[in-house]
Structures are given as structure tokens and as C-alpha cells.
Amino acid sequence: MRFWDLVSLISENLRRRKGRVFLTAVGVVIGTAAVVLLVSLATGLQKSATSNLWGITDLSRIDVYPNYGEGMYMEAVPMGGGGGGGTTSNVKLLTPTVLDEIAAIPGVKFVIPRDYMYGQGMIQFGKFETWAGLMGVKTDNLENLGYELDRGSMELRKGTIVAGSWVVQNFYVPNLRPGQEMPELPDILDQRVKLKLTKWTTDGQEVSRTVELKVVGVLREMRNEADGSFFVSMEELEAWNTWFNNGQRINRNKNGYNDVIVRAESPEVVMDVTQQINDMGYMAYSPQSTVEGINSFFVILQVVFGGIGAIALLVAAIGIANTMTMAILERTREIGLMKAVGATNRDVLTIFLGEAAGIGFLGGLGGALLGWVGGYALNVVSMQFLASQAQQQGYMSTGLTADTPLWLLLFAILFATLVGFLSGLYPALRAATLEPVTALKYE
Amino acid sequence: MSEQPVIQIRNLRKTFTMGKQKVHALAGVDLDIAPGSLTVIMGPSGSGKSTLLYLLGGLDRPTSGTIQVNGRYLDQMDENDLGLFRRKSVGFIFQSFNLIPSMTAMQNVIFPMRFTGVSNKERQKQAARMLSQVGLAKRALHRPTELSGGQQQRVAVARALVNNPPIILADEPTGNLDTTSGFGIMKLLSKLNLEGRTVIVVTHDMRMCQFASNIIYLLDGLTVSEAEYEAASHFEIPEEEPEEV
Numbered sequence: 001m002r003f004w005d006l007v008s009l010i011s012e013n014l015r016r017r018k019g020r021v022f023l024t025a026v027g028v029v030i031g032t033a034a035v036v037l038l039v040s041l042a043t044g045l046q047k048s049a050t051s052n053l054w055g056i057t058d059l060s061r062i063d064v065y066p067n068y069g070e071g072m073y074m075e076a077v078p079m080g081g082g083g084g085g086g087t088t089s090n091v092k093l094l095t096p097t098v099l100d101e102i103a104a105i106p107g108v109k110f111v112i113p114r115d116y117m118y119g120q121g122m123i124q125f126g127k128f129e130t131w132a133g134l135m136g137v138k139t140d141n142l143e144n145l146g147y148e149l150d151r152g153s154m155e156l157r158k159g160t161i162v163a164g165s166w167v168v169q170n171f172y173v174p175n176l177r178p179g180q181e182m183p184e185l186p187d188i189l190d191q192r193v194k195l196k197l198t199k200w201t202t203d204g205q206e207v208s209r210t211v212e213l214k215v216v217g218v219l220r221e222m223r224n225e226a227d228g229s230f231f232v233s234m235e236e237l238e239a240w241n242t243w244f245n246n247g248q249r250i251n252r253n254k255n256g257y258n259d260v261i262v263r264a265e266s267p268e269v270v271m272d273v274t275q276q277i278n279d280m281g282y283m284a285y286s287p288q289s290t291v292e293g294i295n296s297f298f299v300i301l302q303v304v305f306g307g308i309g310a311i312a313l314l315v316a317a318i319g320i321a322n323t324m325t326m327a328i329l330e331r332t333r334e335i336g337l338m339k340a341v342g343a344t345n346r347d348v349l350t351i352f353l354g355e356a357a358g359i360g361f362l363g364g365l366g367g368a369l370l371g372w373v374g375g376y377a378l379n380v381v382s383m384q385f386l387a388s389q390a391q392q393q394g395y396m397s398t399g400l401t402a403d404t405p406l407w408l409l410l411f412a413i414l415f416a417t418l419v420g421f422l423s424g425l426y427p428a429l430r431a432a433t434l435e436p437v438t439a440l441k442y443e
Numbered sequence: 444m445s446e447q448p449v450i451q452i453r454n455l456r457k458t459f460t461m462g463k464q465k466v467h468a469l470a471g472v473d474l475d476i477a478p479g480s481l482t483v484i485m486g487p488s489g490s491g492k493s494t495l496l497y498l499l500g501g502l503d504r505p506t507s508g509t510i511q512v513n514g515r516y517l518d519q520m521d522e523n524d525l526g527l528f529r530r531k532s533v534g535f536i537f538q539s540f541n542l543i544p545s546m547t548a549m550q551n552v553i554f555p556m557r558f559t560g561v562s563n564k565e566r567q568k569q570a571a572r573m574l575s576q577v578g579l580a581k582r583a584l585h586r587p588t589e590l591s592g593g594q595q596q597r598v599a600v601a602r603a604l605v606n607n608p609p610i611i612l613a614d615e616p617t618g619n620l621d622t623t624s625g626f627g628i629m630k631l632l633s634k635l636n637l638e639g640r641t642v643i644v645v646t647h648d649m650r651m652c653q654f655a656s657n658i659i660y661l662l663d664g665l666t667v668s669e670a671e672y673e674a675a676s677h678f679e680i681p682e683e684e685p686e687e688v
């Protein structure tokens with residue numbers, strides 16, 4: 001039998017029993033719509049969850065910290081019988097030698113230590129000022145950290161400073177008279193600011209020191225820790241920290257760094273590099289593992305939701321099997337005739353399987369459409385609700401949204417067709433193996 | 444020169460098992476049918492006529508014995524081969540027409556061609572030709588319910604012819620028809636026979652015998668001579684007494 005003959009015969013047969021085909025397909029429509037809507041919800045939740053994640057934009061990044069915990073614990077509990085090795089501390093510090101080792105791991109592009117300022121600083125710009133969350137990074141360009149530039153440049157040299165996206169908005173004018181409007185901050189880019197460092201001597205004397213810096217760049221909002229910081233070169237920061245420490249310089253070979261950013265050559269190798277650094281005994285954490293964890297949670301959610309919908313489809317499958325069994329009883333003589341005029345068993349099997357799959361396909365088509373429209377309607381309603389809430393609260397939060405990817409629609413239609421096909425299997429086999437003579441005599 | 448028979452049947456048996464009871468519908472039939480002949484099979488109800496016809500057409504399988512059609516043994520074919528055999532070699536005509544009610548006359552005639560690879564255009568042409576051959580060209584778009592019994596059976600004849608099979612098998616084709624339209628179908632079958640087809644007709648109607656090239660009498664699943672058949676009929680079916688009013 002030729003394919004198009006098959007298709008036209010199947011569609012004729014389905015049209016001949018419109019009412020019943022429609023009722024049977026309604027079951028499939030409901031099941032498919034449930035699958036589409038529920039999986040869309042899970043996908044929508046995943047999207048909003050991922051977009052709410054704090055600054056996971058740079059998937060090549062690994063945060064590495066020294067490992068103190070275990071070593072200190074081991075030292076506190078002396079082993080009976082004594083290990084011969086003369087227990088050197090298990091503390092794993094991030095000394096420059098270690099950083100070189102990490103840099104040598106294949107797939108590592110940059111190893112950049114960071115540090116904070118150990119004292120108080122205030123940045124002054126004209127009559128504006130702000131508390132400075134200052135961070136020193138051991139690189140000459142912030143681009144190496146994966147940061148993104150809004151304007152200016154990200155190069156760090158002696159005497160330059162780069163501002164995070166939010167700190168620019170934190171400048172204020174102190175001692176405003178009541179009722180006086182806060183003036184607007186002029187563009188800070190390429191302007192000179194004063195950094196005023198303050199410390200107290202042991203006898204309570206306030207000592208301060210002022211450094212002049214040029215703002216060479218402002219970062220783009222990345223929703224991570226960079227948004228709230230100013231950046232200077234590590235050398236400069238260490239000089240100020242030495243001043244805070246009363247002239248004592250930190251020995252990195254002895255104390256290591258507390259905070260190191262490793263950037264991998266590509267997101268693909270991140271998990272592997274993270275593992276290797278952990279194996280070396282340091283604490284490596286990649287945002288990607290969070291993303292993966294969240295993603296796998298939502299995959300499970302999708303499967304569970306899809307499964308709930310699939311139960312509805314199972315009920316529909318029983319409906320299809322029932323309809324096909326009825327059809328075969330009613331059309332027994334017709335099956336006999338088909339065989340008498342030369343249809344082979346395979347022809348008959350294919351026709352009835354096709355009819356069952358056809359009901360599944362039609363239901364799947366309707367269900368995919370309904371599920372998609374339903375998700376859209378849900379989004380409209382939820383947007384309206386959120387908008388009314390936003391008026392009260394002053395900000396818009398992400399809420400319940402459905403996200404229907406194309407693959408889901410195609411998959412749902414395919415799946416419904418498969419369900420139809422499988423439900424038709426037994427009835428169609430019975431039709432195909434009917435004895436022609438018995439079928440022709442059937443009343 | 445003696446022609447090779449188109450159908451050769453040897454010791455054909457068909458036994459139906461109904462629970463513990465066995466029914467020997469055919470109890471060892473030997474039969475040769477010449478090509479181009481019109482064979483009439485006569486016999487009382489339950490004598491095995493339909494069973495024989497279905498076995499000939501490859502619609503059923505014998506319990507034992509052989510059926511040779513055009514040199515091929517039907518009893519050795521698998522389901523698929525039997526399907527193809529029915530498609531190419533035989534056309535069936537039934538007592539109850541077996542038309543598909545939702546289809547027009549034309550569509551019913553086209554139906555067998557939908558399982559073959561014939562092109563759409565060729566189908567239309569061929570079906571129209573068959574319908575005009577049975578005198579129904581003007582009824583092509585009517586559904587079975589809009590046709591008389593005789594017309595429906597003509598549609599069935601056209602359907603049996605549409606794949607151009609060399610053998611036509613008719614199982615009591617006039618059984619559901621009035622005398623006039625029944626006779627029309629008989630003449631139609633005779634015409635097909637005269638065109639060169641081998642026709643085998645199961646019937647009770649004696650008028651068919653005038654067109655027959657040979658007549659086969661069946662009694663209890665066995666072929667018998669005309670004399671034996673006559674004798675049996677006289678014993679078993681006593682002449683009906685005219686009803687007194």
C-alpha cells in the first residue's frame with residue numbers, strides 16, 4: 001500500500017466517525033494540555049529561578065579559598081601510636097607557589113588573588129562622599145576577572161580606581177540642611193577622587209591619610225559582589241593595609257591569600273578544574289555547580305510534572321483502545337471485505353494502527369495548542385496581578401510564569417501520537433489477524 | 444487439444460470444530476475447472492458450497508487436500524501471498540453485496556485499487572469503465588442506500604472486476620434480489636464469461652444453468668452426479684403441497 005493511499009484512507013475512516021473520534025480525542029487533548037502546561041510551568045519556574053540567581057553570569061569562574069578547618073581539628077586530636085611523619089599542619093594556604101601550581105592545571109586561564117582593605121576608608125568626590133568597600137586585585141585588567149565594563153576602562157595601575165555599578169549611586173552629600181534636595185552626582189568618570197584612610201592608635205588617637213585616585217572606569221551591573229566595590233591594584237591596597245598594620249607587611253609566602261578567583265578557559269572545563277583544585281586540598285567552589293544543581297532540580301520537577309500529565313494521557317490511551325476495539329467490532333465485515341479485495345494482513349494492521357495514532361495526533365495537536373494558550377493566559381493573569389502588586393510595593397517581582405518552548409509542543413504532539421499508536425496496537429493486531437471468512441459472515 | 448484446468452482440486456477437506464462436535468463441510472472434493480468456463484455449483488443449504496468457494500478464492504485454508512490455481516498451490520501460501528493472490532487473481536461477489544455504505548458507487552469500485560499502486564487518474568478511469576460496463580455510469584455518485592438491490596449488486600460486480608482478475612467467484616449473487624434483477628445479474632455474469640473470464644457461481648436458481656458450461660452438485664460436502672442429486676432432492680425435499688384457501 002502506498003503511503004498517501006494509507007493517509008487518505010485513514011483520514012476518511014476518521015472523518016466517517018467524527019463524533020466518536022472527537023470524544024476520544026478530547027481525552028488526549030486534556031492529557032496533552034496537562035503535560036504541556038505543567039512542564040511549561042516547571043520551565044518557567046526554572047527560568048525565573050535562574051534569572052534571580054545572584055550574579056551567576058560568569059560560568060567560567062571558580063572561587064578558591066584556603067582550607068583551615070580540617071587541619072586545625074587534626075592537630076587538636078593527637079593520634080595514639082603516633083604517626084611517624086611529624087604532623088605538619090594540614091592547613092592548606094594559598095601561597096604564591098600554590099597559585100602557580102593552580103595556574104599550571106590545564107584549562108586554567110587566570111589565577112587572580114583578591115583582598116579587602118583592613119581598615120576604614122571614605123571616598124570623597126567634591127562635596128559628595130561614600131564609604132569605600134575597597135578591593136585589591138592582583139591583575140592589571142579587571143576584564144581578566146570576567147567583569148564587564150559600562151564605560152571608561154578596566155585597567156588598573158598605580159593611582160587609578162574602577163567603580164562598581166552601584167557604588168556610584170551611593171554617594172551622598174553630608175550635612176544637608178533639612179528640606180534641602182540631594183543634588184545629582186556629576187559623572188565621576190575620569191575625575192579625581194580622594195580616598196581618606198582612617199585608623200586609631202592604641203591610645204585612641206585618630207590618624208588619617210589621604211590618597212588621590214583617578215576613576216578610569218565604571219563597571220556594568222553584573223548582580224554580583226563587584227557591583228558594590230571599588231577596585232584598585234593589589235600593590236596599592238597592600239601598601240595601605242601595611243599602613244593600617246602599623247608598617248607590618250603581610251607575608252604572602254607564609255599567610256597566603258584568603259580569596260582567589262580562578263578563571264577557566266571555557267565553562268566546559270570548569271567542573272573538572274574545580275574538582276582538581278578540591279583534590280589538591282583547597283576549597284574550590286564554582287557557581288556553575290549551583291546552576292547545575294538548580295537545573296537538575298528543575299529537570300526532576302519537569303519529569304514529575306510531565307508524569308502527572310502523562311497519567312491523564314494514560315486514561316486517554318484506554319479511551320483510544322476502547323474506541324478502536326469498538327470500531328473493529330463494527331467494521332468486522334468491512335475488514336473481511338478489505339481482505340477479500342486483496343488487502344494483506346499488514347495493510348489492515350497499518351490502517352488501524354494509523355487510525356489510532358491519528359486520534360492521538362489530533363488530540364496531541366489540540367492539547368499542545370490548549371496547553372500553550374493556557375500558559376499564555378496564565379502569564380497574562382499573573383502579569384496583571386504582579387503589576388497591581390508592583391504599584392503597592394514599588395517594585396516588580398518575578399512570579400509564576402509558564403514558558404513553553406517549541407520542543408515541548410513538538411514532543412507533546414509526538415508523544416500523544418505514540419500513545420495513540422500503542423493503544424491501537426492490540427486492537428489493530430486483532431483486526432489484522434481476523435479470519436476473512438468469519439469477518440465476512442459477521443453480523 | 445484438451446486444455447489444462449485453471450483450477451485443480453484434490454481430496455479437499457474442510458472440517459469445522461464446534462466445541463466437541465466436528466462438522467465436515469467438505470469431505471474430500473475432487474474438481475477440475477477449465478479456463479473460460481462458467482461453473483454453477485448447486486446444492487442444498489449447508490452442503491458446503493460457500494466453503495468451497497472461499498477456499499477457491501484463498502479466503503480460507505483447507506483442513507487437508509490441495510487447491511491449485513494457475514499452477515500455484517494455495518494451501519502452501521502464507522497470509523501475505525494469499526492477500527496478493529486475492530488481489531490479482533480473483534474477484535468476489537457476495538449475496539449481501541458488502542458495499543461500504545459511506546462510499547459512493549464510484550468509491551466502492553475504486554476501493555480494491557487503493558491497496559495497489561495504481562495511480563489516481565488510472566483508478567478513476569478504470570472505475571468509470573467498470574461502472575459503465577455494468578450499466579451504472581449514471582449512478583456513479585450515488586451511495587448504496589440510494590440504489591436498488593440489483594444496482595447494488597452491479598456495483599459489487601464492477602468492484603470485483605476492477606483489478607481485472609481472470610477468475611470471478613459469486614456466492615449466491617441473486618439470493619437477495621427479485622427475479623428480474625437477479626436475471627440481469629446472471630446475464631451480466633454470463634457476459635463476463637463470454638469475454639473470457641472463468642466464472643464460478645454458487646446458486647439455487649435453476650435459470651443460471653442455461654448459461655453454465657458445467658454444473659457441480661454438492662451434497663454433504665461431496666460432489667455427486669446429477670442423477671444422485673435429483674434422487675436425494677426427491678427424498679429430502681418433498682414436493683410442497685399447494686395450500687388450500
Ligand SMILES: Nc1ncnc2c1ncn2[C@@H]1O[C@H](COP(=O)(O)OP(=O)(O)O)[C@@H](O)[C@H]1O
Pocket residue numbers: 438459460461466467468486487488489490491492493494495
Ligand atoms: N465458520 C464455521 N464454523 C462452523 N461451522 C461452519 C462454519 N462455516 C460453515 N460451517 C458449517 O459447514 C457446513 C457448510 O457450510 P456452507 O459452506 O456455508 O454451506 P452452504 O454455503 O452450502 O449453505 C454447514 O454445516 C455449516 O454450518
Ligand SMILES: [Mg+2]
Pocket residue numbers: 492493494
Ligand atoms: Mg452459503
